[in-house]
Structure formats: structure tokens, C-alpha cells
Amino acid sequence: MSMQTNLSLSSQRTDNLAGIIDVPGDKSMSHRSLILGSLAIGTTKVTGLLEGADVLATADAMRALGVDITRHDDGTWVIVGQGLHGLVAPETALDLGNSGTGVRLLMGVVAGQAITATFTGDASLSVRPMARITDPLQQMGTHVASRDGGLLPVTITGQSEPMAISYESPVASAQIKSAILLAGLTARGDTEVIEPHASRDHTESMLRHFGATVEQTVRDDGTHHVQLHGGAQLIAADIAVPRDPSSAAFPMVAALLTKGSDITLPSIGMNPLRTGLITTLIEMGGDISILNPRDEGGEPVADLRVRHSDLHGINIPAERAASMIDEFPILSVAATQAYGTTIMNGVAELRVKETDRIKVMADGLIAAGAIVSYDDDTMTVTGGPIAGGMTVNSQHDHRIAMSFLTLGLISNAPVSVEGCETIHTSFPDFAKIMQNAGANIAETGS
Ligand SMILES: O=C(O)C1=C[C@@H](OP(=O)(O)O)[C@@H](O)[C@H](O)C1
Numbered sequence: 198m199s200m201q202t203n204l205s206l207s208s209q210r211t212d213n214l215a216g217i218i219d220v221p222g223d224k225s226m227s228h229r230s231l232i233l234g235s236l237a238i239g240t241t242k243v244t245g246l247l248e249g250a251d252v253l254a255t256a257d258a259m260r261a262l263g264v265d266i267t268r269h270d271d272g273t274w275v276i277v278g279q280g281l282h283g284l285v286a287p288e289t290a291l292d293l294g295n296s297g298t299g300v301r302l303l304m305g306v307v308a309g310q311a312i313t314a315t316f317t318g319d320a321s322l323s324v325r326p327m328a329r330i331t332d333p334l335q336q337m338g339t340h341v342a343s344r345d346g347g348l349l350p351v352t353i354t355g356q357s358e359p360m361a362i363s364y365e366s367p368v369a370s371a372q373i374k375s376a377i378l379l380a381g382l383t384a385r386g387d388t389e390v391i392e393p394h395a396s397r398d399h400t401e402s403m404l405r406h407f408g409a410t411v412e413q414t415v416r417d418d419g420t421h422h423v424q425l426h427g428g429a430q431l432i433a434a435d436i437a438v439p440r441d442p443s444s445a446a447f448p449m450v451a452a453l454l455t456k457g458s459d460i461t462l463p464s465i466g467m468n469p470l471r472t473g474l475i476t477t478l479i480e481m482g483g484d485i486s487i488l489n490p491r492d493e494g495g496e497p498v499a500d501l502r503v504r505h506s507d508l509h510g511i512n513i514p515a516e517r518a519a520s521m522i523d524e525f526p527i528l529s530v531a532a533t534q535a536y537g538t539t540i541m542n543g544v545a546e547l548r549v550k551e552t553d554r555i556k557v558m559a560d561g562l563i564a565a566g567a568i569v570s571y572d573d574d575t576m577t578v579t580g581g582p583i584a585g586g587m588t589v590n591s592q593h594d595h596r597i598a599m600s601f602l603t604l605g606l607i608s609n610a611p612v613s614v615e616g617c618e619t620i621h622t623s624f625p626d627f628a629k630i631m632q633n634a635g636a637n638i639a640e641t642g643s
């Protein structure tokens with residue numbers, strides 16, 4: 198798939214965002230449906246798959262591992278599962294582009310197969326930590342070679358029957374948990390992952406959907422325990438991917454901040470481990486109605502109606518951070534328009550995303566005239582007017598790009614963002630969809 202390079206967009210003051218905004222499919226669930234469909238027996242059909250660069254990279258990697266994956270003209274994706282032991286060694290390195298989820302989950306998959314694969318990625322992914330995945334995989338008996346500091350390229354030599362382990366993760370991370378569970382699929386015995394707080398549980402739900410036995414318990418001390426029973430087969434099962442709450446976050450905040458706005462976001466995934474931003478914005482005074490809550494394909498979904506609101510700052514507890522981890526950049530934009538101060542606690546993980554999201558957001562917001570401070574694990578924003586009139590670079594981070602384009606909608610002078618091609622990783626039609634709702638977003642120079 199070709200992708201425009203060096204795309205610069207700029208945004209300017211907007212009122213009255215209106216209409217129905219269809220955001221694309223959930224990125225986390227899209228990766229997992231391709232991966233679990235590949236490991237199942239039988240043919241899996243997936244509707245609503247996110248056709249963004251991150252997910253397409255996972256599809257290509259699964260194909261290189263010997264899986265037949267096709268897209269039908271009606272948008273349905275069809276995966277011919279190879280069973281738990283059916284993958285083949287790829288002929289060349291698996292390039293996962295910008296995708297932490299893709300590379301880390303696939304390392305877990307390869308660890309459970311008697312094959313060797315090398316993993317690479319773009320400039321951003323190549324400086325993100327991989328030891329957090331390869332350390333537990335090594336405990337399962339996987340052979341790992343990586344660049345100094347545990348960075349990509351990483352070469353994994355897996356085994357047809359890895360050792361079942363119980364792993365206590367230092368951070369609440371669905372990528373760590375999922376990599377271990379995926380490797381554990383071919384282990385003899387039970388694989389356990391313990392997290393300090395619950396991270397998103399799409400892997401657990403989807404494994405159950407494919408017939409595996411997975412137990413989740415929360416202990417009195419707040420730790421989250423997941424156990425996968427080894428020795429099961431996965432049986433193909435169709436998947437309807439809900440729309441991504443992390444993508445919905447951008448039009449949601451844009452509508453809250455811009456005068457006269459009233460939008461509806463249909464069929465948004467409402468998994469409680471993903472809805473921390475909605476909880477937070479409602480606590481801040483946001484007018485967000487959760488309409489028609491229902492179950493679609495085993496996941497809760499709802500339609501969200503969002504209207505312009507006067508927000509006030511709040512203190513967000515660290516325990517909530519995992520349920521809104523990708524939403525802090527856009528929340529920091531919302532906080533610039535809230536009366537008083539918003540404190541975001543427990544956000545250290547933001548430093549190891551596509552960029553150091555605490556620093557990159559703080560630098561750009563301060564350049565735009567906002568009042569921001571931070572330390573290792575906390576970010577604080579005090580509301581006030583935004584001058585704008587600056588240019589920021591996305592630094593290969595889609596959420597940084599979309600956050601600053603949203604900031605431009607309430608700035609006194611336009612905000613320009615370089616490197617907007619990266620938005621294609623998670624929300625390919627972001628600019629067009631926002632323009633259709635009335636947002637003043639245009640290619641720079643046009
Ligand atoms: O498992 C997943 O699909 C994801 C987990 C999160 O990362 P961590 O596991 O590093 O917290 C999140 O930031 C990422 O966008 C998607």
C-alpha cells in the first residue's frame with residue numbers, strides 16, 4: 198500500500214462540528230483477530246477491521262509466516278487458520294513499521310513455534326523497549342538476539358512447546374501480557390501473567406471466543422491475574438470489530454471544545470478497560486451521552502453523543518491510567534480548555550510510546566501558549582487561552598499529530614503539523630472525516 202510522505206496539515210479555529218462521525222475499527226482488536234485467526238483451525242471472517250498501516254503490517258507479517266489472508270471487495274477479511282503449530286519461518290525479516298502491538302504480539306507468537314524470525318520496524322519502533330517482551334519469553338525458553346539495550350532488530354527462535362511460566366509484570370501492559378499468553382498457547386501447563394492493574398483484555402476475550410480457557414481475577418491488593426490453560430486448540434470464529442474508542446477520542450474532544458458542536462459517534466467499543474477517557478471527560482463536565490449500549494460480537498458498544506461543554510480540571514487517579522493510556526495526548530489538549538488544573542497521575546508509560554508523549558505534548562503545548570508542567574510520572578495542565586501560530590512535528594507519532602490538529606481548532610492562530618502521514622497507522626481518513634464534520638483542517642499551503 199502506498200502512503201504519502203511528508204504530509205503537512207494545518208488546522209484553525211472552528212465552531213459547530215456536527216453530524217455522524219464514523220471512526221474506523223479498533224486497532225487492538227484488529228491485530229488480534231488477524232493473529233488468532235491465523236492460529237485457529239478453520240476459516241475466520243473479520244468485519245470492521247481497521248485498514249490502517251499498523252494492522253496491514255501485521256497482516257503482511259502473518260502472510261510471511263505462511264497464512265493465507267485475503268480482503269474481499271465487501272471489506273470482509275478472510276483468514277485461513279494454520280492451527281497452533283502450522284506457521285513457517287519467514288524468508289525475510291518481518292517489518293512491523295510503527296507498530297508496538299504488532300511487533301510485540303508477534304514475538305510471542307513466534308516464541309511458541311519451532312521457527313526463527315527477525316523483527317524490524319521504523320525509526321520510532323527501533324528505539325522502543327523490547328526487553329520487556331523478550332525477558333519473559335527467554336524465561337519460557339525462547340532464544341533471543343537483539344541490538345544493545347534490547348532494541349530492534351530482534352531475532353526470536355521459538356520452540357514447539359515453550360515452558361509455561363507465571364510472570365509478574367512490572368507494568369500494566371496488554372502488549373507484555375498478550376505476548377506471554379500467545380507464547381503460552383503451545384506450552385504444556387498453565388501460563389499466568391500478573392499485572393499491577395488490569396490492562397485491556399481483548400486477547401483474553403478473543404482467546405475465549407476461539408475456545409481457549411482463560412481466567413481473570415482481581416485480588417484485594419488490586420493486582421490482576423490472568424491464567425491461560427495450555428493444551429487447547431483454537432477453533433475459527435468470526436469477529437465483528439467495534440469502532441476504536443482511541444480514535445473516537447479526537448472528534449470527541451474536538452466537539453467538547455468547539456462552540457455549538459453536537460456530534461454522534463456510532464458503535465464505539467465500550468470495553469471498560471478502554472473507557473477511562475470517557476469517564477474522565479464526564480467528570481470534567483463533558484456533555485457525553487452513552488446511547489443504545491449493547492453487545493456486538495462479544496464486546497460492549499454504544500453510540501456516543503457529544504456536545505460543546507464548559508470543562509473543569511480534575512485530579513485523575515493513577516489506577517485509571519491503563520484504561521486511557523493512548524488518550525493522554527488528546528486529554529492534555531482538552532485540559533488546556535478546562536477551568537483550573539488537570540493532574541494526570543501514573544503516566545510514565547507515555548514516555549515509551551511512539552514518542553516520549555509527555556515531553557512532546559508538553560513542549561508543543563507550551564509553544565502554543567499553554568501552562569504545562571511534568572515529572573517522570575505526572576503531567577499537569579492549567580486551562581487558559583491558546584495562542585497557536587506554531588509548527589510541530591509528529592515525530593512518527595499519530596496521536597501527537599491528531600492531538601495538535603485538534604488544538605488548532607481552538608487556537609487563536611493556526612497550528613501546523615509536519616509528518617501527518619503517520620496518522621495512517623490508526624485513523625487513515627482522520628482529516629477527511631473531520632473536514633466533513635466542519636473542522637478547518639487543510640493541507641499546508643493549500
Ligand atoms: O495491546 C494493545 O493493543 C495495546 C496496548 C497498549 O500498549 P502497552 O501494552 O504498552 O500499554 C497501547 O498503548 C497500544 O496502543 C495498544
Ligand SMILES: C=C(OP(=O)(O)O)C(=O)O
Nearest residue numbers: 295296297298299523550
Ligand atoms: C502506542 C500505540 O500503539 P503501538 O504501541 O501499537 O505502537 C498507540 O496506538 O497509541
